[in-house]
Amino acid sequence: MASIVTTSLVKEYPGGVRGVNGLSLTVNDGEFFALLGPSGCGKTTLLRTIAGLEKTTSGRINIGDRDVTDLEPGKRKIAMVFQDYALFPHMSVADNISYPLKIQKMRKTDRLEEAEKVGDGLSLQGLMERRPGQLSGGQQQRVALGRAIASRPEVFLFDEPLSNLDARLRLEARTFLKKLQIDLGITTVFVTHDQAEALALADRIAIMKAGTLQQLGSPREVFQRPANIFVASFVGSTPMNLLPATVQDGRVLVSGTSLPLPASAEGLVAEGQSVTWGARPEYLHMSTTETADAFLGGVTISENLGASVLLSISVGESNVRVVVGEDQEPSMGTSVWVKVEPRRSLLFDSDGDRIGK
Amino acid sequence: MNSMQATADSSARPALMRHFLGLMGKTLFIALVLAFFVIPVLWLVFAPFDAHPSLTIKAPQFTFHNFEVLFQTPGAIASLGNSIILALGTMILVLVLGALASYALSRVKIPGRDILLYTLLLLSSIITGTAAMVPTFLLMVKLGLIDSQLGVILILGSGIMPTVIFILKDFMDSIPKSYEESARIYGAKPLRILWDVGVPLARPGLATIAVWAVVQVWGNFLVPYILLQTPSRTPAAVVIYTFYTEGGQPNLALISAFSLLFSIPVIAMYFFVNTRYGFRFYGGIKS
Amino acid sequence: MSEIDADAAASQKLRKSERVKRKGNRTSEDGDSAGLGKGRAAAFVAPAMLLIAIFLVFPALWTLYLGLTNYRLTGFAATHPRFVGIDNYVNALTDSRFLNSLGLTLLFVLGSAVIGQSVLGFAIAWMMTRVRKGVKSVVEFFVLLAWIVPSSVSTFLWLALLDRNNGTLNTLFGTGTTAWLLQFPMQSIIVFNTWVGTAFSMLLFSSALGAVPPTQLESSKIAGAGAWAQLRDVIFPHIRSHVLTNTILITLWTFNTFTPYLLTAGGPDHRSEILPVYIYRLALSEGSLGQGSAVSLIMILINLVIALVYLRILREKKS
Numbered sequence: 003m004a005s006i007v008t009t010s011l012v013k014e015y016p017g018g019v020r021g022v023n024g025l026s027l028t029v030n031d032g033e034f035f036a037l038l039g040p041s042g043c044g045k046t047t048l049l050r051t052i053a054g055l056e057k058t059t060s061g062r063i064n065i066g067d068r069d070v071t072d073l074e075p076g077k078r079k080i081a082m083v084f085q086d087y088a089l090f091p092h093m094s095v096a097d098n099i100s101y102p103l104k105i106q107k108m109r110k111t112d113r114l115e116e117a118e119k120v121g122d123g124l125s126l127q128g129l130m131e132r133r134p135g136q137l138s139g140g141q142q143q144r145v146a147l148g149r150a151i152a153s154r155p156e157v158f159l160f161d162e163p164l165s166n167l168d169a170r171l172r173l174e175a176r177t178f179l180k181k182l183q184i185d186l187g188i189t190t191v192f193v194t195h196d197q198a199e200a201l202a203l204a205d206r207i208a209i210m211k212a213g214t215l216q217q218l219g220s221p222r223e224v225f226q227r228p229a230n231i232f233v234a235s236f237v238g239s240t241p242m243n244l245l246p247a248t249v250q251d252g253r254v255l256v257s258g259t260s261l262p263l264p265a266s267a268e269g270l271v272a273e274g275q276s277v278t279w280g281a282r283p284e285y286l287h288m289s290t291t292e293t294a295d296a297f298l299g300g301v302t303i304s305e306n307l308g309a310s311v312l313l314s315i316s317v318g319e320s321n322v323r324v325v326v327g328e329d330q331e332p333s334m335g336t337s338v339w340v341k342v343e344p345r346r347s348l349l350f351d352s353d354g355d356r357i358g359k
Numbered sequence: 360m361n362s363m364q365a366t367a368d369s370s371a372r373p374a375l376m377r378h379f380l381g382l383m384g385k386t387l388f389i390a391l392v393l394a395f396f397v398i399p400v401l402w403l404v405f406a407p408f409d410a411h412p413s414l415t416i417k418a419p420q421f422t423f424h425n426f427e428v429l430f431q432t433p434g435a436i437a438s439l440g441n442s443i444i445l446a447l448g449t450m451i452l453v454l455v456l457g458a459l460a461s462y463a464l465s466r467v468k469i470p471g472r473d474i475l476l477y478t479l480l481l482l483s484s485i486i487t488g489t490a491a492m493v494p495t496f497l498l499m500v501k502l503g504l505i506d507s508q509l510g511v512i513l514i515l516g517s518g519i520m521p522t523v524i525f526i527l528k529d530f531m532d533s534i535p536k537s538y539e540e541s542a543r544i545y546g547a548k549p550l551r552i553l554w555d556v557g558v559p560l561a562r563p564g565l566a567t568i569a570v571w572a573v574v575q576v577w578g579n580f581l582v583p584y585i586l587l588q589t590p591s592r593t594p595a596a597v598v599i600y601t602f603y604t605e606g607g608q609p610n611l612a613l614i615s616a617f618s619l620l621f622s623i624p625v626i627a628m629y630f631f632v633n634t635r636y637g638f639r640f641y642g643g644i645k646s
Numbered sequence: 647m648s649e650i651d652a653d654a655a656a657s658q659k660l661r662k663s664e665r666v667k668r669k670g671n672r673t674s675e676d677g678d679s680a681g682l683g684k685g686r687a688a689a690f691v692a693p694a695m696l697l698i699a700i701f702l703v704f705p706a707l708w709t710l711y712l713g714l715t716n717y718r719l720t721g722f723a724a725t726h727p728r729f730v731g732i733d734n735y736v737n738a739l740t741d742s743r744f745l746n747s748l749g750l751t752l753l754f755v756l757g758s759a760v761i762g763q764s765v766l767g768f769a770i771a772w773m774m775t776r777v778r779k780g781v782k783s784v785v786e787f788f789v790l791l792a793w794i795v796p797s798s799v800s801t802f803l804w805l806a807l808l809d810r811n812n813g814t815l816n817t818l819f820g821t822g823t824t825a826w827l828l829q830f831p832m833q834s835i836i837v838f839n840t841w842v843g844t845a846f847s848m849l850l851f852s853s854a855l856g857a858v859p860p861t862q863l864e865s866s867k868i869a870g871a872g873a874w875a876q877l878r879d880v881i882f883p884h885i886r887s888h889v890l891t892n893t894i895l896i897t898l899w900t901f902n903t904f905t906p907y908l909l910t911a912g913g914p915d916h917r918s919e920i921l922p923v924y925i926y927r928l929a930l931s932e933g934s935l936g937q938g939s940a941v942s943l944i945m946i947l948i949n950l951v952i953a954l955v956y957l958r959i960l961r962e963k964k965s
Contacts, residue, residue, distance in 0.1 A: 055540050055679075074681065076546030088537035092559040101555075102545035153545050385773065389785060392770055395841065396788040398814065399803045400795070406806075414805075414812035456694040463690035467678050479698060481957065485949035486706045487902040489922035493929045493938045494705035494712060517701035520694055536679035543681050552680045578796035581904045585930065596798040600908070618799040629794045 004066035004079075004156040004189055005031045006052060011061035013044075013051045013213075021047030023213035024061070029191055029206075034183045036204035037193045040236065044213035045193045046161060052191065053082050053159050065157055076105070078157075081150035085162040087142050089134035095121065095145050096130040102153035120148045140171045147182065158183075160192035164199055176202055197237045201225060209233050226346075227266075231278060231354040240283045240312055245320050247279035247349070254279055254349065257320040259297050261342065266358030267349040277357065278350040283312060285346035286324040289339045290332065296341035297322055301332050315340060403622065406615035413611065425616035432613060434590055438598035439621065441508065445583065445594050446576040448512040450569050453523045456516075458565065461527035462557050466539075476528065479521035488518060488581050496585055506588045514586065515576050523568055530564030531557065570632045574625050595621045706946060712939035719933035727936070734940035744941065746916060747924040751901065754836060754920050759900035762840030764893060767847025772877070774848075775855055786848070793845035801908035804838050827910055831918035835906040843900065847892050854888040855881065887959070894956040898949065921945055 006029040013022040021044045029035045037045040050056045052063060054075035063071045070078045081102075089098050096117045097104075103113035121130055124144040134142055143163065150158055163179065164172045180203055183190050194200050200207045201221040209216045209224060209232075217229035228234035234242045247256040249271045254261050256279045263271070264279075271277065289296070299317035311331045315322045315338060324340050332338055349357045398416070406412040407426070409419035429435050464472055488495070495514055496505075504510030534557065542552045558565065580596045587593050590601070599621065602613045682690070713734050717727040738744045770789060774782045792800065807814050808826040816824055826834050858881055866880050904922045912919035912927055919927070925945065929938025 053544060055543070074546075075540075075544045076548075080544065082541070082544045084537040084541060086535065086537055088535070088541035090538060090541075090556060090559075092562075101542070105542075105546045105551070149541075149545075385776070388769070388773055389777070389781065392766075392773075392785060393788060396785075396792050396844075398818075399800075399807050399841065400788070400791060402803055402806045402814070403795075403799065414809040414814070415817055416806075416814045452697075456697060459690040460694035462680075463682060463687040466680055467682050467684060467687035469684065469687060469691070477957065481950075481953050482698070482702060482706070484898060484953050485946055486702055487949065489902045489904045489925065490942050490945040490949060491702075491705045491709065492926060493935055493942050494708040495701075496930065497712070497717075497935065498701070498705055498708065513697065513701050517697045520698050520702075524694060539679040543679070549680045549682050549686055557680075574794075578798070580796075580798050580908065596796055599798045599802065614802060618802060622795050622799050625796060626791065626794050629790070 005029060005033075005064075006157060006189060006191065007062075007064040008048075008052070009062045009064075011048070011051065011063065012059045013047050013056055014059040020044075020213050021056075022051060025213070025215055026061075027208055027215060027218060029189060032187045032189055034180070034203060034205045035189070035191045036200035036207040037191060037210060038197060038200040038207050038236075039195065039210035039216075041195055043210045045195075045210050047213075048210070049082075049159050049161055049191060049193045052157075053080055054078050079155050080157045080159055081153045081155035082159040083143075083146045083150050083161065083163055085165060087134075087146040087166070089142055089145055089149075091134055094131050094133060095126060095137070095148075098134065098145055099148040099152050101149060116152060117148070120152045123151075124148050139167050140175055143167065143175060144178075147179075151186070156189065158188050158190040158192075160190065162194055163192055164194070165196070179203065198239055201237070209236065225282075227348070227356065227359075228280075229356055231280070231350050234280050234348070234350070238282060238284075240307075240323060240325060242280050242282050243286070243322055244278050244280045244350075245322070247277050249273055249275045249277060257297070257318040257322075259317065260295075261347070262295055262344045264347040264349050264358070265345040266356075268358070270358050271349065276352060278354070279347065280350060281342045281347040283323040283325045285342065286322070287341045287343075288313065288315075288324050288326050288330065288332075289341060290336070291339070293339040293341050296339040298337060298339055301334055301336050301338060304331060304334065313338075403615070403618055406611065407619045409612075409615075412615050425612040426620075428612055429616045429620070432602075434598060435602075435613070435617060437591060438593055438595045441592060441598075442577055442594040442596065442621075444508055445511055445515070446573040448508065449515045449519075449576045450572040452512060452516040453520055453572050454565060454569060457520060457523035457527050457568065458553070458558065458561070461524045461531050462553050464524065465528050465531035466536075476521075476525055480525050483518060483521035486518075488514075488579075492581065492585055495582075499586055505586060506592065508587070508592055511583050511586050514582055515579060519572060519575055523572070527561065527564055527568060530561045534560045566635075567632060570628045574628060577625050709939045709943045709946065712936055713943045715936045715939075717936040717939070719930070719935055721933075723936075730936065734937050735944075737937060738940050738944065743916060743919075744924070747919050747921050750832060750918065751920045753832060754839070754906075755897055755900045757832075757836040758839035759843065759896040760893060762836060763843045763847045763896050763900075764889070766840060767844045767892075768851045768889075770844070770848045771851035771855055772881075774852060786852075789848055790845045792841050793843065797842070797905040798908065800842060801838075801905060804834075804841075804909060808834060828914050831910045831914065835909055835918055835920075838909060839900060839903065839906065842905070843896060846896060850888060850892050851885065854885040858884045890959050891956070894952060894959070898952050898956070901948065901952070902945075 100113040100117035299315040303314040305312040715727040810825040910918040912923040
């Protein structure tokens with residue numbers, strides 16, 4: 003359908019606050035693309051600027067081969083699903099879904115037929131005459147999606163599409179959304195503050211902070227190889243272990259323990275350099291027998307995650323977290339060895355940026 | 360046990376007495392209040408159905424004859440029609456202009472917006488029909504709008520417009536913006552958005568304003584009294600003072616029946632709004 | 647089905663809290679959600695402003711000018727008004743009829759609004775907190791009725807009530823042929839206006855009383871406070887700002903009401919000629935438009951003072 007390209011995009015609010023600060027990124031045709039970041043990072047502003055609900059301060063936005071920077075939202079061939087769905091409460095489901103067609107001046111019978119078709123595709127049969135207030139959260143979301151689909155856009159924009167659903171429904175809706183996107187193949191950008199949602203849904207994720215791009219990559223890339231400490235601590239359901247370290251004899255000294263240098267940093271660090279060492283709790287291995295190149299410490303806290311357990315292990319002054327299988331859970335106070343593979347650990351320089359590729 | 364009972368008894372007696380006196384006082388107060396507010400109204404209930412109405416309130420010799428007289432009196436029913444024209448005309452004027460203005464004021468931050476709103480409200484409460492009757496009269500003479508119902512509508516409409524905008528803006532403010540943004544994404548233009556989304560969602564506010572405007576105009580005596588001269592254009596509030604018998608006495612049969620007919624619509628509307636939306640206090644919802 | 651309903655309710659609640667959160671967020675620039683833009687917004691506002699400017703503001707400004715002329719309704723001065731400076735104001739302020747009217751107006755406002763409507767309205771509202779619901783709705787209905795009935799009708803009801811020969815009041819009290827409106831014109835219109843306007847005070851105070859936390863009333867009751875002590879220590883502090891609001895609003899309305907004209911027409915012998923009636927008679931009956939305008943302006947200025955006091959109180963309440 004269409005790609006989205008932003009070039010040096012700036013959105014400045016009256017008073018000089020920059021919601022988006024010089025952002026250039028490309029969303030490929032047909033891609034499911036996530037804008038991820040904490041609240042106030044500018045992700046919603048970026049989405050609304052792409053939609054045209056916010057005026058661009060400088061820079062360009064292209065959708066397909068069209069420059070839409072100065073176009074009205076209604077002329078951009080986009081559809082947007084709002085966080086609160088914004089279903090018109092005084093219209094039936096059918097009228098809501100067919101509203102874009104009404105604006106396009108389609109005949110009433112034609113557009114209701116079209117709404118019927120879209121509704122069927124979203125399992126909304128039998129609900130077409132209801133008002134939004136009479137629907138469950140999940141149904142409301144599907145109506146909002148239906149309205150977006152009916153407008154036959156080149157691009158979908160979703161603002162926190164799952165945040166209004168309760169936890170159980172959210173997983174269901176997530177799977178549904180992914181399948182829908184694959185089936186329709188329409189370029190989709192969605193905003194979320196939930197890293198798990200972004201990892202689960204997106205083909206690629208753009209992580210933002212204070213209006214600037216921190217990292218752009220596939221879920222695997224941002225999870226395994228965060229570009230900086232901010233991304234490292236923001237992505238992942240259990241926070242990454244990030245400990246101060248020093249380079250010593252071609253190895254790295256972390257909390258009094260000498261560990262092999264992470265593979266990616268080899269040849270890029272100087273002796274005595276202060277760095278931050280990082281490794282995800284999921285990538286650490288615990289052992290009750292003595293192991294080389296491993297932390298040694300006592301188990302202080304054990305948190306059950308269901309099929310796995312998150313252990314906090316006190317190593318010298320620091321605390322190292324590790325995820326182990328449920329069968330492996332040691333009793334409190336036990337001394338254990340925690341080992342890390344060089345290719346699963348990372349080093350960050352004093353600016354917080356990852357060292358090496 | 361015994362002694363306790365005794366003390367309880369002795370203290371219970373004055374308490375009981377006080378309770379009794381309190382109840383008496385309360386009942387007396389309510390009776391007086393009811394008498395004060397009910398007695399004047401009784402005439403409106405009885406006289407219209409009395410074959411020989413007088414100024415005294417009395418049980419009627421029941422008849423519908425007074426209403427027959429009313430329907431035959433030239434100008435009586437027409438004056439109610441005039442009241443309807445003035446009320447609906449003013450209502451439509453303030454609803455359309457008020458909705459447009461309050462919507463724009465709610466959505467676009469025009470510099471000095473809040474001061475403008477308060478100034479307007481201030482103006483409408485200090486420039487009252489009574490205080491401005493002289494220039495109003497002269498203005499309408501100069502504009503050639505004297506003795507015209509349009510003139511009355513314009514004057515009444517402008518007098519309540521600030522309050523209308525103020526209240527409607529409140530309603531517009533409470534409509535979530537994402538509704539309009541959603542419509543906008545799909546290509547709807549501002550007027551269309553106002554019509555498709557703003558108006559339906561502000562309906563309780565618009566209904567309240569509509570009823571309020573009608574009630575205001577319906578009962579207004581001064582403005583049509585000053586600005587209208589031709590009897591066939593005069594509304595009921597003024598015409599009621601022209602019902603005299605040939606002997607120069609007020610025609611009570613006519614006046615009583617007419618008063619009832621004239622009062623019922625506003626009473627009905629008030630209680631409709633009350634049960635539907637509840638009374639709300641805005642700066643001078645009835646003045 | 648019920649599960650869906652529960653879910654719908656939950657999602658609605660969630661959405662509400664989200665919305666509250668979003669308010670703080672900077673989501674829409676200037677809140678211009680419909681994409682009106684400043685130009686179109688001005689076009690939307692313009693018709694209403696034009697109406698207000700021509701038919702509300704202009705007459706008030708014109709009053710300023712007219713008050714400085716000897717403009718008359720008929721005769722030579724109607725076609726050739728002459729600029730007379732502040733003569734009209736000097737005349738007005740030294741005219742005993744104006745001073746009499748001003749005094750009567752003060753009496754009228756004090757008697758029917760400040761004392762009559764406020765006190766009676768509060769007393770009813772207070773009493774209604776201590777009676778059964780049925781009694782309450784009956785009393786409130788009739789008080790409200792007096793307020794709702796069009797003024798042309800309510801004045802007629804009082805003409806009937808106070809009539810010399812057949813009036814109900816004389817029959818009830820056995821007061822013979824007392825001509826209430828002639829012998830006691832001011833008292834009559836004061837009582838009449840109290841009757842008409844009490845509903846507003848009652849409604850306002852009854853919603854104010856409803857907002858007094860019941861726990862405070864109960865704890866004062868437990869502490870042994872009687873009705874009077876409760877009123878003074880718990881209720882009055884809570885409703886003080888309502889008392890002010892109420893007093894000022896009804897003062898403004900009472901000051902500007904023309905309705906008593908329909909009862910006494912200002913008479914007999916100017917004895918109930920409150921300012922609105924005075925202006926009407928002076929300007930439109932007697933034709934002294936210039937003089938009438940001068941008095942109008944004085945009246946607008948008094949309104950302005952009252953309204954400014956009110957706005958000031960509102961602002962203090964907000965901060």
